Amino acid sequence: MDATPTTAAPPASRGSATRNELKRAARRLFAERGIAAVGMREVVETAGQRNAAAVHYHFGSKDDLLRELLIDGAELIDAGRRALFDELEARGQPTLTEVVRAMVLPNIELRGPTGEHETYFRFIVNVQNERRALFRDTVPEHSEGFRRFVAHVHRLLAPLPAATINQRILFASLALQTLIAAREASLDRLGSGDHHFWSRADALAGLLDAVEAILVGAGGHAGTAG
Structure with missing residues (x-):
């Protein structure tokens, strides 16, 4: 980019x-070392900033920074799920296989302006482990995309009891988060985005x-259409 004053970025852009x-620096540190172990001065230094008060200036407190990082990724994932469900539902009642893909793929395809795909899932695992109340209060338990997933699963697994279906959804969600975090860590270690397994x-x-x-459960069967 031309470095002359007439084309220099305005202060807002630099900010x-x-x-x-x-x-990006904070999420990586939180993902790799946990929440409590990371201080804000370290975030500033890792980001290459000289102003020790940069985090406070841009975000407020450490909790405010955590909330913004949580929301950034959650909104990207939910937007991807909504788009996939819009496409599926426009064609009719999706199958369980299609519903699962709409739930999972936005996690796999996560991208964002601060490298969310590099560290987001390990970050949220650490927030859930160390700051469960903050996570629960920040990220809606049932975003629109997730609500649509749940509704379709209940439709497709009926007439199983609702409590049984909800239990399976919880187990599936926890397993998915663990698997995605493991995948993320493996890809991140290589840096190339190309892993021999994942x-x-x-x-x-x-x-x-x-x-x-x-x-579906052991020996179970889900309908292929509503």
């Missing part, structure tokens, strides 16, 4: 870039099958 650098098509197929199998 936005600084915020993004701080968020980059293979059959690994994704197996992950989708595993989530669906938890929902």
